[in-house]
Amino acid sequence: MYKIIPHAYDTEFPWNTTISERIEKLLKGKKQGKRNAVYLYELADTSTFRYRVYNVCQALDLSIEWNGVYFFASEMKYLIEYIDIIDVLVIARFRWTQELSSLISKFKSYGIPVGFESDDMIFDNSEVGLIMNTLSVEESSERYDYWFSYLGRMERTLQECDFGITTNDYLSKIMSEKTGKEAYVIKNFMNRLQLEVSDDYYEQKKRQASSEKFVIGYFSGTPSHINDFRVVAPELINVLEQCPNAILRIVGFLTLPKGFEEYVEKGRVEQLQLVNFVDLQQLIAEVDVNIAPLMINRFTNCKSELKYFEAAAVGTITCATPTFTFNQSIKNGVDGYLLNQGEWSGKLLEIYNDKNKNNMEIIKNAKQKSIDNYAFYNMVGDTNAVFDKVSR
Template sequence: MFIFNPLQDNFQNFPIISPFEVRFKALIQKEKRVAYFYENPDNSTFRYRVYNMIEALSTFEDISASFFHNGDLDSLDKVIDHCDYFVICRSRYSEKLSRAILKAKFKGIPVIYDVDDIIFNIDYVHLIVNTLDQDLKDPNVWDFWFAYISRQEATLKLCDRSITTNSFIANKLREKTGKPVSIIPNFLNQEQINISNKIYQQKLDNKFSRDDSIYIGYFSGTPSHNRDFEIVASPLVNLLNEDPRIRVMIVGYLNIKGELGNYSSRFDIYPLQHFLKLQELIGKVELNIVPLQDNEFTNCKSELKYFDAGIVGTVSIATPIFSYRQSINDGNNGFLANSYEWYEKIRNVIDNLDQYSEFAQTAYNDSLTKFSWLNYPNVIRNVIFNTED
């Protein structure tokens, strides 16, 4: 584990939901106005696809943006009367939302659907349910997922165009709708960069000094990654068995089962963290592992687990799904591992820790260069306003 001084632990709760009138006032501050809608603001999709976008747009002198949610459905008429663009992020069809969409279209306001997963096409329900390790025999599971995805699909169909995170999922959207699709990747916001730079600088100043343990980190985030983790279960058993220095850090939800249960004393398990506190935990581990099943659902995922780790100088090993093939140059700024390569790839990093700082610095520089929010205000503006520089 890397040694550095702990950072502040008194982060404000996220997200902070101000009263409607405060968020409405933020919307109407400037000449050009972008209203975002997201059902229930959270610490994952909302942060990357709404919060970060609004922060980036706020840097323009003539653009203001704000977000609204299910608690504001009765006030959406007022929002539509005062916005120029209406962006709906990953939200299910409802009577009140559909009424707002139709009003916007009647007024000539572009309505845009933003999504980061293939949760808009019922043809993929079985694949999604299976990938997420849901109970295939439970009719309630099928009822939930068919309803959830059908309602997302209904919202998508009402929108004029869509925005997503990479070209793989963009092609899925084009196939589904036949409408224009644009790409705005996920990226780091300034708060993440500030806190991560402090962590990374300490690691540099300490010359990447470590204690005697070697931590493999798995930052699952949601309770739906059991099948993904199974990919590395056997390699981890072998590594834990042969090397007493190795420990595993888990942040989020995960069932430790099978032979791994024999090594439970060497697992450090944390609940979900504030996104800034999470950067500190990622910064402590030697390896950030991102095992994924390789299918059409997972290939729609973004590369955020790579750059969240890279920006604190932590090296990642990831399954070579589309986004990680695009972002990780194997053996340069991280490593790619097919399902049969995990033991070899992890062992190789552990056996060559004297070279670690080179990989870590390359990953940091790459993450900051490509995934800083500073790269994206113009991209976001041009995509939403449907213009070019």
């Protein structure tokens, strides 16, 4: 475990700007000769909105070709008012409404391309059973009504759009097959504040050695990951049994399966509440290893690699299930570890005992990859390229 001094920051909601400020940014972009890519999202949040909308717009701030601005459901009237200076409209994970449909039709009548953005496979009603099972959703009429409605409305929005944008090739292929339209990839990546605090924590870790406590971090976020946690639970218990100094840190809402009671009583399982995305980087930096177990199926293969690069940025080793995206992002044994069931306890014990003498090299490689592949300022070219294609 590492002792990390918190990094000072002004706000955990850097995207909280006024409608006047965002309209001014739209006008400024046009004056500068840039093309305006406008995102429409229902209501700002710290997960999908941050990664798929705010971060992309921040990357485009460094572009000489494109300008990114976001608006919300309650602000649709402004999109009509300023339609003449908008070049592309991207509707991000937005449930269909009649008002939204009318907006899409209006933009199409002006010849402006309209896209649908999603970071999950949440636009196909035929996948309801798989999704509910993966997320451990209780089966009931109310739950079925919710999920069929949610996916159905997302699907309707997608079908009315001209193209799609997703986080990885696996998900983009599914989206294209669903619609017969092109679906492009803009990877998840880190914003300026996230990188700033992460760099600070990485440097702090470089100046110290881990304490006697060996902390395994599981940053679940929501209780829907219980089935993912079960993938590794027996092997975590084995590590706790064999390593008296090992502690399991869980951040988020998770009901532990049977077998952990003894370790909870002994204080060897920490269960911490959800924190904002800035403070999360500190909690990840404090642990010795980050675990990202997942069931492997069509839904989880669509997930992005953010749990890897968030840890890599602060100098924490990641052990992950070899889903499609983790396979694409992690080079096993070089900048992280890819583990199947039956391999987790052995690898965690190896890291604990530092027998491979390779941990520092892996941390260094992963940190460099987090900058090269997932820093907002290195994603400008890829983002420009997508908007160039959809605007032709």
